[in-house]
Amino acid sequence: GQRDSENFWKYSTKLKELDLQKGLDGNELDELNMHRFLEFYKETMTVSEMRENLRSTGAIQGNVRMIPITHILIFKYRADWHHLVNAPQGDNRAEIEEAQR
Numbered sequence: 001g002q003r004d005s006e007n008f009w010k011y012s013t014k015l016k017e018l019d020l021q022k023g024l025d026g027n028e029l030d031e032l033n034m035h036r037f038l039e040f041y042k043e044t045m046t047v048s049e050m051r052e053n054l055r056s057t058g059a060i061q062g063n064v065r066m067i068p069i070t071h072i073l074i075f076k077y078r079a080d081w082h083h084l085v086n087a088p089q090g091d092n093r094a095e096i097e098e099a100q101r
Contacts, residue, residue, distance in 0.1 A: 008073070014040060015069050028068040037072075057081060 018033040019026025029037060031047065038044055045053065054060045054067065057074045058081060074081050 004077075011037075011041075011069060011073070027070075028066045030066055031064065034067045034072070043076075 014037060015029060016022075016024050016026045018029055018037055020033070031050070034050065035044070035047075038050070051064050053075050054064060054071055057071065057079075060067075060071055070084065073079065074084065
């Protein structure tokens with residue numbers, strides 16, 4: 001609810017602060033800065049723990065280099081990444097119906 005949306009905003013702001021390459025346009029962090037992000041929110045993990053937790057969601061496989069904020073949120077809120085990537089973006093039912101005619 002409201003609390004989650006405020007936390008999402010805080011996470012986004014902190015991520016952009018730590019993204020030294022993209023700054024305000026940032027949406028992902030390297031492992032070092034992701035650890036700094038987690039430490040800031042008192043959710044410190046070892047490198048192995050972080051990698052394993054990210055892989056456990058199914059959203060990340062193989063080597064982890066850059067970590068998008070969505071992957072952290074998927075892990076933190078135990079979300080199904082399939083639902084996230086297939087979720088509708090806005091209400092465009094009228095346009096879809098028109099296109100299907």
